[in-house]
Amino acid sequence: MIDSENRINELNTCIQHHVDDVSTWLKSCELRVSSNCGCGVFATRDIEPNELLFGDKPLILGPTGNKMDTIVCVMCYERIGHDVTSHLCSNRCGLVLCGESACAERHKNECELLQNWKPKNPNELSFTRLKAMLIIRSLILNVEHKKFLGLMQKNYTSWTNEIYFDKEFDNFPRDKETVAVIRDASAAINANAFMILYRSDNCGDVNVRSFYPIMSLINHNCVPNARHDIDSEFVNRIFAARPIKKGEQIFISYAQILWGxxxxxxxxxxxxxxxxxxxxxxxxxxxxxxxxxxxxxxxxxxxxxxxxxxxxxxxxxxxxxxxxxxxxxxxxxxxxxxxxxxxxxxxxxxxxxxxxxxxxxxxxxxxxCNQFVVEAKLKAIWKCDGMSFEDLSSIKGFCEDILRIMDKLGLGECSLKGYLAHRLFKIRQQLKIFPESSSSHGDHDQAVSEIDTFLNDDDQLWKTAKIILGNSSAAPTDINRE
Incomplete structure (x- = not known):
């Protein structure tokens, strides 16, 4: 067993080799002992909302393996058309590729590993194999990345830590050493991996399973002071969502922030x-x-x-x-x-x-005010479009209701605020074309509190959306047009 001080020292070394820009990390953050969480990331200076704390590159990425998700190339995550079988790897490893030579080249090492394991039914799509890709890819990491993975918090209690994909192969390794390595990797991935939304070049948004090691070291709080955004190169950038004082621990939320x-x-x-x-x-x-x-x-x-x-x-x-x-x-x-x-x-x-x-x-x-009412309003905000004056007015009210809840919670400049500010701005522009809007009560006359002023200021709504969503690959397309 490695003691906490030595673990933190080793993690700090790994971080400085892995972080997207080491100077940004060093001027803003440090990893040190946290009183009730083992270790945590702390601010080394006073930080203002929307300031960049650091960028984290993925240690491993992979498809979700979820039958409800779009089938994507396992390397570039571009969507695959209806004829999935024609995109299965010609070397019979059983994975899906887009056909681009760059993806085929990057796929070589894992392809050789899977060929040695002899996939059953390599000409058929297997969601179990796709789901296991993060674990499989952990086996071909370089020495430095394997060390980083080994230092991560692990969850050995989940049922998914069982080797659930061995029956997919005729020659799956059974020696104790390899099985132990797979179990350790699985435990680290179970504890730290999460889904990200990635904007595919050819067909909209797709879900990708990811492991970001530095972000995994940030502890949880239900009112987080930081947010994270994935850019088009899969770099995960951590920004301050609220003012953070020097010495204060940096938190993100592991759960949905509007759940009860x-x-x-x-x-x-x-x-x-x-x-x-x-x-x-x-x-x-x-x-x-x-x-x-x-x-x-x-x-x-x-x-x-x-x-x-x-x-x-x-x-x-x-x-x-x-x-x-x-x-x-x-x-x-x-x-x-x-x-x-x-x-x-x-x-x-x-x-x-x-x-x-x-x-x-x-x-x-x-x-x-219940979370399930909020969930229903959120779904309507994203789903319903091209509506009547009455419907648009309802959506506008839903946006305002949820932004007020977030203001009460003190969630600051979080990602959801950016998306809702953008949606509210667009709805307000749509409402202006209706004759009914001229007879409605003047919004600005009613604004008394800071949140009311924000909700009725088109310029501020647009500016907020631009600042919060400007680095996200999943941002509305008009955000990055200017």
Missing amino acids: TPSRRMFTAISKQFQCTCERCADPTEKSTYLSAIRCVDKSCNGMVLPLELSFKTEGKCNVCGKICDNKRLLQTQDMSAAITKNFLNQNFTISDLKHFMEGRLYKLVPE
């Missing part, structure tokens, strides 16, 4: 083997956003039920009448709300359909 506390804590417990106890999690109201609240058990009461303790087994209590809601009912209501929202959002719907769903079903279980 039970959902976020369940996600980190299952995927990362820890239960967050940050300030937001400890506050039942989540800074007065009430994202986890459900309706009071007394139908005559307009109150909201909030958890009494930071525990999956806690009871809830109404904030108006004081009635207790037992744990079983609390969990069942959240589960039912999640299920009916997922079922509704998986179908085509109009804004009118959404309003009927929320008013007729969802609001009977949860208040309008």
Whole structure:
């Protein structure tokens, strides 16, 4: 076993060899002991929002192996057409290639490894093989990168740490040394890999599975002070989302930032083997956003039920009448709300359909501030387009509602703020062409708070979207046009 001080020293050496620009890292960050997280990344100077902290290059990239995702070339991640079998590697390794000579050249080492393992049915697409590519590619890393991988936090408890892809090959290695190396790599990947959205040149956005080693060393907080954006070269750039003081630890969020506390804590417990106890999690109201609240058990009461303790087994209590809601009912209501929202959002719907769903079903279980209402509004914001004045006005209201929630949470200049600012700006421009807009109340006359001023200032919305999304490969196309 390596002690924490030596591990941090070795990690610092790996970071300085791996980071995209070592001078940017050295003037802003350092890796050191964190009181309750082993180690963490800390600011070495005062940092302003939107300042670049560092750029992290991927240690490994690979396809997701998800049947619901688009089939892509395993090297360049460009989409493959309908005839997938014609793009399977001619050397019978069983992987999908686009046909470009540069991709074929970069594919050689892993192709030779897979050929030695003798894939079963190499002329058929295997999602299991695609899913295992991060682990397989870890075996052909150079010595320096293998050392970096070996120093990463590992999760040995996940079922995916079992070697689930061995039956894909007739000659899979069974010696103890190779099996141990594969298990270690799998444990590191399980703990640290995540999906990124990459803008393909020929056909829009695709999902790619990634392992960024330096970002993996940043700890979690449910109100993070940093954001990350993937550029067109797969460099992951970490920016400050809020002011960060010298000596302050830098955090990102491992969970969706608009999930309620039970959902976020369940996600980190299952995927990362820890239960967050940050300030937001400890506050039942989540800074007065009430994202986890459900309706009071007394139908005559307009109150909201909030958890009494930071525990999956806690009871809830109404904030108006004081009635207790037992744990079983609390969990069942959240589960039912999640299920009916997922079922509704998986179908085509109009804004009118959404309003009927929320008013007729969802609001009977949860208040309008609940995370599942927010999730439904977000889906409508991205999905619905080319609508009537009434529909566009509803989408505008959804954007404003969510941006206000994010402002209450103190999420700062996070990526979602950039996307919502862009969407709100575009909706506001669309609304101006309708005659009805001239008879509506003047937005600027109503603006009193800082967030209201922001929501009604087209120039500020556009500027915010440009600054936050300017480095992201998945940004709306008009962001990087200028």
